Amino acid sequence: MSSDSNSTVLGVVLLVRHGDRQGFYQDPNTYAASATSITPLGNAQEVQLGGLLRELYFDGSSPSHIQNMNTGLFNDSQVLIRADAGDEGGVIYDSAISLTQGLWPNTTAWNTTLANGTNVVGPLGGYQYVPVESVESTNDVSLEGFTSCNTFNTAISAFYNTTEFQQKVNETKAFLNELPPYLDGRPATLVNMYNVFDYMNVNNIHNANFSKTLPPTFLAQARDLANWHEYNTFTSEQLNGISNIAGRTVVPSMITGLTRIANASDPLSFMVEEISYKPFLSLFNMTGATAANSSLAGLVDYASAWALEVRQPSSGGEPVLRFNFKNGSDIFRTYAFLGSTGDVPLSTFINTLAPSAVNTTTEWCGVCGNNQDRGCGALAQASAAAKPHQRISPVGAGFLGAGLTLAVALMAFGVLAFLGVLTFGRPQRRRAVKNSKTEKGSGDADSA
Template sequence: MRYSIQSGLLLAASLSSVTEAERVLGAYIFARHGDRTPKVFGSTTLTDLGYREVFDTGSYYHNRYISANSSKQIEGISADVVNPKQISATAPAENVLQNSALGFLQGVYPPVGKVASQTLANGSSVEAPLGGYQLILLSEATTSKDAEDSTWLQGSSGCQKATVSSNNYFTSDMYTKLLSSTKDFYKSLEPMLSGAFASSDMTFKNAYSIFDYLNVGLIHNSTSQFTHRSDLTDEVYHQLISLAGSHEYNLAYNASDKARAVDGAVLAGEIMSALNDTISTKGKSKLNIGFGSYGTIFSLFGLLQMPAASVDFTGIPDYASSMVFELVTNASGTDFPTDKSDISVRFLFHNGTITGGSEPTAYAMYDQPSELLSWNDFVTKTTEIAVLNDDEWCTLCGNTDGKCASSNSTGSTSSSASTSSTSSSGMSRAVAGVIGAMVTLAVILGLQALFFLVGGFRIAKRNKNSPEMSSAAAVEANKA
């Protein structure tokens, strides 16, 4: 009898674990590009190693979220052949990031061979090229297209206040102290940096560019190519990456100035919007993937208060690093939860390529005690840090040109319209002026036509090569 009671308890516990098992409803993955050429020479390109890194990381997420054999499979997602309505992918229009995204997506949904073949009306079968290669639409992200190729984080963000804010770091006590205290350290690197940096540039001001150059050399150059390789000891390398991390993190984020982390704020808005789309469509949209540089990642880390969870979040993320926002529920059944209170968000991060048995680690966001954050709390806290639309971006950045010009001109137009005087007939001066101009133009054209008709003149097309063409006209013709 005792055995039967224990068996019953075990069975009840087993059933409870099944009904209360966590289900993954959707996810947003944001990844850094793979290994690339150094920034100092410009025009960076993804290397074969970088291609392999992002492909391997993408393959891990296939096994986690796509594979039918995974306990973390996103509910209802197509396990073999990609369903374009279920997945969205974005990357800035930049060489390294676009190519990294394509390599990553190849891992997420690899070629499927004859599984995706089609039978035509005549009975013949057609298989996609490259062993059933799957095409996934890659949209252009809203972040600055030159972010990865720039040697300074805010150099091309387009956000005026972000540029000013980052410039303020170069006058801060923290920066000036490190600039002074590390002067001898960077000077000692001259044998390794000669030819790539001027002696005056071998300072903490170029901490990331110097680290990046030596890091690429360490990965790709043999001893014969990197003659001072032995000088790059573990101790020197650790100091280089630590200083570079401090330099770049403080350029990308400042707790008292949200504008400095504008790229992270935009990304936060995109993440929340994408996850909300999964909820509002009851799971029709399932997986969102974004790509970007370490600067955007740093900005978001700061806004999410991730350094409170681990000081490692102030260090430069390695190539092919990735972070994930999982949308999960413990609600029983197989239907999408109808109550948002049953939905939570989990943040995970993995530094570098995910290979072997390694997996992303879960961390608490916003300095909260739990790794899981209820959807409602996530929305409340993320709304405080996120940029959700162009108007918010323009306000945060203080820009009045480009996409911000329309909102500013709208205000000025309505203002001028309200102050415009009207004629006795109720017609505004602006409208009357336009009508008057049109009447005048009609009169001039009529007189001109009469002149040509009566005088026997005609309009002839001039030969471009005519020697009578002025030099200025020739220049304009060549431009065309």
């Protein structure tokens, strides 16, 4: 189907990658990562992205203006922001904070008049405190479904033992043998390729001496190999394949957000999930976007954003989705997905992805073969202690932070024609913004 140029934007669900950070290391066999820190450049990239999104979706003169979005002060009922607070320390959460500063900048309109007539403007020139839900990976797998997933680790090992991988090792041996002088002791192997590229990339951005001595083609060559390595690690041909686990756990919250936005009685219009690069790879693969656009088969840069716009066609009928993606400092571009060259019905997205979604912690524990970590141990004990046929309570099952159960997703199929009566509950917020970091800078891009 073609895209309707006169369709109205009802709202948008955004997946955003964090900004520039310091170097770190992630185990190439398990993807357990060491902590790192965001940089001033990373903060600036996210503020800049937030400003762009504000112009695109909140400005009444923009053709992509969200129909009922409040263009002035932050309105809590219209917005939901979640951030992965997992193995990369506070980088992703801090990025979400900076993003909100660009989306809702300081304004003297944030003020109050006291009974004595005194007008008080909010601190820091009217800084708007935007709640961000911190998704802690130890008890919520929705934004980081790939760590501590035993079956995924097994799939990684299997990939390293394939004929394809061994052929790639042989093809790249000469290049990898040239890299040790630029890696400060890190193994120059194809298995370790992401860490190789990340070290080179971080130092190329922040270390002037390194940038001057690195041969001109080496970073691009390393990136190309890292793209190949990571895409093959985080994608499966089958939608429910274990290598898609990074995307399968994000799908429920995406469906929740999209369906709520399409519901005329729900005020939600703008949802952001701040994440690492891994879910992007899986979800681009699962939606068929990579098959239609080979440029998406690789790492996404710092401060990249995937916008799924919920649009109402000018001819009426079911809401449709438009796939727009901005890779780092690039512009937003519209991509084909789910076998279509234009907008895709919301029901098609749900019908295609909901069956492969991992909706609860209990389900994740089973899919990942884990009975010990991330709440699985408590669930296993509860199951063992339960009477025959006794069901685990919803609390014990540990619903994902903003997840949508598969049952609710399936119910949505039959009621999309009656969106005016479709309702969903809002997830709880866990943490509110308390700090302000408003440095500006260039939009340098990177990947990790």
